[in-house]
Amino acid sequence: MKEGLATLNDVPIVFYGKLEDQFGNPVVGAQVAGNTIIYNGMKSGAEHVSVTSDANGFFQINAGKGESLGLWPSKEGYALATTGTEFKYSYMYPQHFVPDPNNPTVIKMWKLQGAEPLVGIHQRYKFHYTDAPINFDLIAGKIVPSGGDLKVTVNRPGGIISQQHPQNWSIQIEAIDGGFIVTSFAESRTTYSAPESSYEPSGTFANNNGPDLVDQMFFLQSRNGQVFSKFHLLFSINNTPDGFMDITFSGVANTNGSRNWEATAPK
Numbered sequence: 001m002k003e004g005l006a007t008l009n010d011v012p013i014v015f016y017g018k019l020e021d022q023f024g025n026p027v028v029g030a031q032v033a034g035n036t037i038i039y040n041g042m043k044s045g046a047e048h049v050s051v052t053s054d055a056n057g058f059f060q061i062n063a064g065k066g067e068s069l070g071l072w073p074s075k076e077g078y079a080l081a082t083t084g085t086e087f088k089y090s091y092m093y094p095q096h097f098v099p100d101p102n103n104p105t106v107i108k109m110w111k112l113q114g115a116e117p118l119v120g121i122h123q124r125y126k127f128h129y130t131d132a133p134i135n136f137d138l139i140a141g142k143i144v145p146s147g148g149d150l151k152v153t154v155n156r157p158g159g160i161i162s163q164q165h166p167q168n169w170s171i172q173i174e175a176i177d178g179g180f181i182v183t184s185f186a187e188s189r190t191t192y193s194a195p196e197s198s199y200e201p202s203g204t205f206a207n208n209n210g211p212d213l214v215d216q217m218f219f220l221q222s223r224n225g226q227v228f229s230k231f232h233l234l235f236s237i238n239n240t241p242d243g244f245m246d247i248t249f250s251g252v253a254n255t256n257g258s259r260n261w262e263a264t265a266p267k
Helices: 002-009 185-189
Strands: 011-020 031-039 044-052 058-066 068-074 078-080 086-088 105-111 119-128 134-137 142-144 150-155 170-175 179-183 202-206 213-222 227-236 244-254
Touching (some): 011 031, 031 058, 058 068
Parallel strands (some): 011 105
Antiparallel strands (some): 011 058, 031 044, 068 086, 119 244, 170 202, 213 227
């Protein structure tokens, strides 16, 4: 086992990188901290390394041998805008990382332009099943008869829904006078400006006899481009016909017609 780990996990940790901002300009003089994870059957732990990006945003790391490398670039006035900065070198991973000096890995950093005030979204609702559309005003934090930001329609068969009695159910989501983009938790954390395009007006999210909830991140444009939100939606179906459905929204919104989310950048 030790010989296997030494063969598969003791890989030379060499990395060729380039830091760029959202405009494609090099990020000069940024500190790039790194951790080499070592697990070779004889030794386990982490070794630290730090380098500085040059006048063209390039940097190179030579960190001995190990299993993987994690990178954390930083510079005043910038925020990390790349989700994947951990690189698996171990041969135990079929798609292990292979450094290429002729093709440095680009890591994006967001050059902050100036944060704007954002409205927090923190709402939870419990209600009995209905097949009628429900309109949510994410800014006011309430259900409204029409308008708002998001319309949700639940499609549920009768009877019990549980792991012992799985059934297909779904929710349809429609943006009010706008559209949404399905995104990931990681991408949401490192996105500081709403996308310009690729919004869909509506979509259906089905459980396909799986879990009894929908757990998803969204970018949302609503109210004819006056509101840009990024939020987490957590919806739980009612397990019994007379039980309660549960829906939670959490995130932020810019209500000034601006795509700016820079206030969510880590300080």
